[in-house]
Amino acid sequence: xxxxxxxxxxxxxxxxxxxxxxxxxxxxxxxxxxxxxxxxxxxxxxxxxxxxxxxxxxxxxxxxxxxxxxxxxxxxxxxxxxxxxxxxxxxxxxxxxxxxxxxxxxxxxxxxxxxxxxxxxxxxxxxxxxxxxxxxxxxxxxxxxxxxxxxxxxxxxxxxxxxxxxxxxxxxxxxxxxxxxxxxxxxxxxxxxxxxxxxxxxxxxxxxxxxxxxxxxxxxxxxxxxxxxxxxxxxxxxxxxxxxxxxxxxxxxxxxxxxxxxxxxxxxxxxxxxxxxxxxxxxxxxxxxxxxxxxxxxxxxxxxxxxxxxxxxxxxxxxxxxxxxxxxxxxxxxxxxxxxxxxxxxxxxxxxxxxxxxxxxxxxxxxxxxxxxxxxxxxxxxxxxxxxxxxxxxxxxxxxxxxxxxxxxxxxxxxxxxxxxxxxxxxxxxxxxxxxxxxxxxxxxxxxxxxxxxxxxxxxxxxxxxxxxxxxxxxxxxxxxxxxxxxxxxxxxxxxxxxxxxxxxxxxxxxxxxxxxxxxxxxxxxxxxxxxxxxxxxx
Amino acid sequence: xxxxxxxxxxxxxxxxxxxxxxxxxxxxxxxxxxxxxxxxxxxxxxxxxxxxxxxxxxxxxxxxxxxxxxxxxxxxxxxxxxxxxxxxxxxxxxxxxxxxxxxxxxxxxxxxxxxxxxxxxxxxxxxxxxxxxxxxxxxxxxxxxxxxxxxxxxxxxxxxxxxxxxxxxxxxxxxxxxxxxxxxxxxxxxxxxxxxxxxxxxxxxxxxxxxxxxxxxxxxxxxxxxxxxxxxxxxxxxxxxxxxxxxxxxxxxxxxxxxxxxxxxxxxxxxxxxxxxxxxxxxxxxxxxxxxxxxxxxxxxxxxxxxxx
Numbered sequence: 001x002x003x004x005x006x007x008x009x010x011x012x013x014x015x016x017x018x019x020x021x022x023x024x025x026x027x028x029x030x031x032x033x034x035x036x037x038x039x040x041x042x043x044x045x046x047x048x049x050x051x052x053x054x055x056x057x058x059x060x061x062x063x064x065x066x067x068x069x070x071x072x073x074x075x076x077x078x079x080x081x082x083x084x085x086x087x088x089x090x091x092x093x094x095x096x097x098x099x100x101x102x103x104x105x106x107x108x109x110x111x112x113x114x115x116x117x118x119x120x121x122x123x124x125x126x127x128x129x130x131x132x133x134x135x136x137x138x139x140x141x142x143x144x145x146x147x148x149x150x151x152x153x154x155x156x157x158x159x160x161x162x163x164x165x166x167x168x169x170x171x172x173x174x175x176x177x178x179x180x181x182x183x184x185x186x187x188x189x190x191x192x193x194x195x196x197x198x199x200x201x202x203x204x205x206x207x208x209x210x211x212x213x214x215x216x217x218x219x220x221x222x223x224x225x226x227x228x229x230x231x232x233x234x235x236x237x238x239x240x241x242x243x244x245x246x247x248x249x250x251x252x253x254x255x256x257x258x259x260x261x262x263x264x265x266x267x268x269x270x271x272x273x274x275x276x277x278x279x280x281x282x283x284x285x286x287x288x289x290x291x292x293x294x295x296x297x298x299x300x301x302x303x304x305x306x307x308x309x310x311x312x313x314x315x316x317x318x319x320x321x322x323x324x325x326x327x328x329x330x331x332x333x334x335x336x337x338x339x340x341x342x343x344x345x346x347x348x349x350x351x352x353x354x355x356x357x358x359x360x361x362x363x364x365x366x367x368x369x370x371x372x373x374x375x376x377x378x379x380x381x382x383x384x385x386x387x388x389x390x391x392x393x394x395x396x397x398x399x400x401x402x403x404x405x406x407x408x409x410x411x412x413x414x415x416x417x418x419x420x421x422x423x424x425x426x427x428x429x430x431x432x433x434x435x436x437x438x439x440x441x442x443x444x445x446x447x448x449x450x451x452x453x454x455x456x457x458x459x460x461x462x463x464x465x466x467x468x469x470x471x472x473x474x475x476x477x478x479x480x481x482x483x484x485x486x487x488x489x490x491x492x493x494x495x496x497x498x499x500x501x502x503x504x505x506x507x508x509x510x511x512x513x514x515x516x517x518x519x520x521x522x523x524x525x526x527x528x529x530x531x532x533x534x535x536x537x538x539x
Numbered sequence: 540x541x542x543x544x545x546x547x548x549x550x551x552x553x554x555x556x557x558x559x560x561x562x563x564x565x566x567x568x569x570x571x572x573x574x575x576x577x578x579x580x581x582x583x584x585x586x587x588x589x590x591x592x593x594x595x596x597x598x599x600x601x602x603x604x605x606x607x608x609x610x611x612x613x614x615x616x617x618x619x620x621x622x623x624x625x626x627x628x629x630x631x632x633x634x635x636x637x638x639x640x641x642x643x644x645x646x647x648x649x650x651x652x653x654x655x656x657x658x659x660x661x662x663x664x665x666x667x668x669x670x671x672x673x674x675x676x677x678x679x680x681x682x683x684x685x686x687x688x689x690x691x692x693x694x695x696x697x698x699x700x701x702x703x704x705x706x707x708x709x710x711x712x713x714x715x716x717x718x719x720x721x722x723x724x725x726x727x728x729x730x731x732x733x734x735x736x737x738x739x740x741x742x743x744x745x746x747x748x749x750x751x752x753x754x755x756x757x758x759x760x761x762x763x764x765x766x767x768x769x770x771x772x773x774x775x776x777x778x779x780x781x782x783x784x785x786x787x788x789x790x791x792x793x794x795x796x797x798x799x800x801x802x803x804x805x806x807x808x809x810x811x812x813x814x815x816x817x818x819x820x821x822x823x824x825x826x827x828x829x830x831x832x833x834x835x836x837x838x839x840x841x842x843x844x845x846x847x848x
Contacts (some may be wrong), residue, residue: 281657281661284639290643382629382630385597386645391649393616536598
């Protein structure tokens with residue numbers, strides 16, 4: 001019964017991630033046939049350029065095998081990103097069970113039926129495995145459909161092994177997140193579990209650049225995922241690595257079940273005893289609570305500090321990776337004429353601008369999604385209703401939400417931009433300060449486009465808003481990645497904030513693109529105000 | 540829009556919210572005067588919370604209108620809410636914020652909240668505002684909702700089942716607070732399915748069922764209209780006119796035990812008294828029904844008549 005309940009509660013995630021996996025795999029596969037050419041020579045040249053491109057993503061994905069083949073290309077462009085996406089899904093799903101359902105009383109109600117805690121953990125973990133298997137199968141179907149469109153065939157065995165790796169890495173992330181969530185107080189669970197998963201991911205991926213980390217990468221499930229690339233011809237599959245990931249998932253889920261047995265519902269395994277204190281009968285004296293906008297930022301101060309610090313650290317990591325990437329590029333003789341004629345003195349800023357601002361865009365889209373998730377949750381937990389019982393119009397609520405996001409984005413981009421500037425200066429890479437400020441500020445309207453779309457979705461259907469916004473962000477990313485390949489109309493490509501962001505560190509801000517972004521954001525904001533004013537709250 | 544002078548605190552006209560499948564609220568005509576404590580009774584799913592959400596402008600009516608102090612609940616919702624204190628049926632979840640932070644956050648949105656009033660209310664209910672909301676028991680969460688509704692001394696209190704989760708002592712304290720608010724000039728609209736609560740504090744009662752208002756009455760009036768439980772004791776050796784009693788208009792559920800007869804009487808006593816007029820009755824006890832019994836008698840009827848006050 002808990003198994004079915006787990007599937008029922010996660011139906012939006014299953015549907016959303018399955019569609020994303022299907023579309024992503026199909027588009028990348030079909031895209032390969034559009035851009036890779038048809039003769040052996042064309043494909044060899046294409047493979048070489050992909051291998052060069054891959055060096056810039058060495059901190060995210062392992063180097064591709066045979067990117068001149070559909071299997072190698074899709075493994076690199078389609079399947080590896082899905083592994084990260086499924087890791088995020090595993091985190092969200094584990095938090096939903098371990099803490100969200102507990103706060104809503106669903107766990108208490110389930111235990112009251114006589115279900116044991118171990119059985120509950122086992123059934124919900126099984127439900128997640130079933131869900132991620134379905135989404136992986138969808139990815140496989142998308143790949144096969146794409147291959148059929150190119151009139152080729154592939155070996156099914158490699159595909160099945162690849163999908164098994166996806167399921168295993170997702171399951172191991174789920175188990176780890178579930179275990180961490182048992183150990184810490186509810187309010188810290190998502191941050192702690194997310195931090196652990198991010199650390200494990202970076203431990204493995206940065207070990208490709210920093211040899212000193214290689215000693216410890218066996219701790220990371222992503223290391224075992226890296227040990228197999230079965231999709232391309234001549235690829236490899238390590239059964240022991242698959243078993244290691246499944247073992248990590250099973251062991252951590254079992255550890256989570258044991259911790260769950262030993263802790264109180266709503267509490268943490270490691271409890272800090274409450275200090276005796278005199279009861280307080282006064283409202284908080286902190287003046288920030290009484291100031292519009294400031295109260296929104298102050299309420300999320302922990303998240304804001306985490307985002308700001310995290311982005312600043314990432315900026316430092318990317319600066320330190322830049323020299324390595326540039327050295328790889330310079331070691332390719334065929335690239336030298338191109339590099340000297342096109343980017344001339346700007347090689348380092350070009351690489352840094354490409355890598356850092358690409359990742360920053362993804363992270364700012366994620367920031368907007370977390371804010372929209374919060375707006376949706378406020379609808380569900382009654383906070384919107386109580387806020388609307390104050391003399392505050394619905395339009396004012398929507399505008400204040402967006403304004404808080406703008407302020408948060410400004411703080412994060414200011415700190416990460418300054419960090420990038422000083423870190424690159426320390427590395428001997430001189431960035432144009434004006435361009436850097438402009439490029440960093442462009443991240444704010446970029447986030448605003450997603451937040452405005454999310455605001456509209458949250459006003460229209462709060463329960464589906466996060467899933468739909470995730471799909472929108474994904475579609476926007478695909479739009480900019482594949483728009484030129486599939487020769488999509490320009491107006492359609494211009495709907496993607498990723499495309500509109502451009503390359504401001506190298507070429508400055510494009511006024512037309514900025515105006516389009518602002519227009520999209522304003523359209524989203526205006527329509528979300530209208531939708532909010534017309535909808536029922538709490539019904 | 541300026542509020543009408545001397546307007547009723549609450550006035551609804553043909554107010555309807557139709558969710559389909561006969562769910563919702565239909566054709567509600569209701570008027571609550573200033574300084575009145577109005578109880579709104581009904582079983583779960585009857586339409587109480589829908590009515591309250593319509594009054595608060597949370598949901599939009601399918602048809603009809605609702606006015607508070609003469610202001611339209613949808614069009615003038617911001618002005619309306621300046622004068623209203625609201626306690627929702629489900630206490631919102633504030634996660635890791637402390638009670639004091641919740642009060643500051645919502646007080647900051649409203650502006651002009653008297654911090655001494657907050658202190659007095661929290662102290663009165665022994666609510667520790669320095670604790671995190673997540674650590675509160677359900678009773679303490681309800682107390683926080685009470686503080687939020689009363690902290691700005693509103694002219695109208697709209698309370699959706701306000702005593703859920705409170706222990707009896709705190710319930711009594713809450714009733715006292717309601718009376719004080721009324722004495723200070725506030726109007727109260729209180730929904731409940733606890734009749735004793737309404738008996739404690741309300742001047743008038745509306746009963747809603749299946750989305751329709753089936754009765755509005757003064758509390759006293761409501762007690763007297765429907766049914767009395769009667770016990771008669773006949774003298775030893777006296778023949779009981781059993782058939783005459785049974786045939787009397789309004790007499791139901793008759794039982795005979797020795798010389799004692801128990802029955803319930805709907806409406807006038809006259810037919811029963813005529814039936815026993817030739818017999819020696821040594822004792823007659825008529826028990827006033829409790830509000831609980833009135834309530835149950837209404838909801839036992841498969842199709843209640845629509846009555847107007």
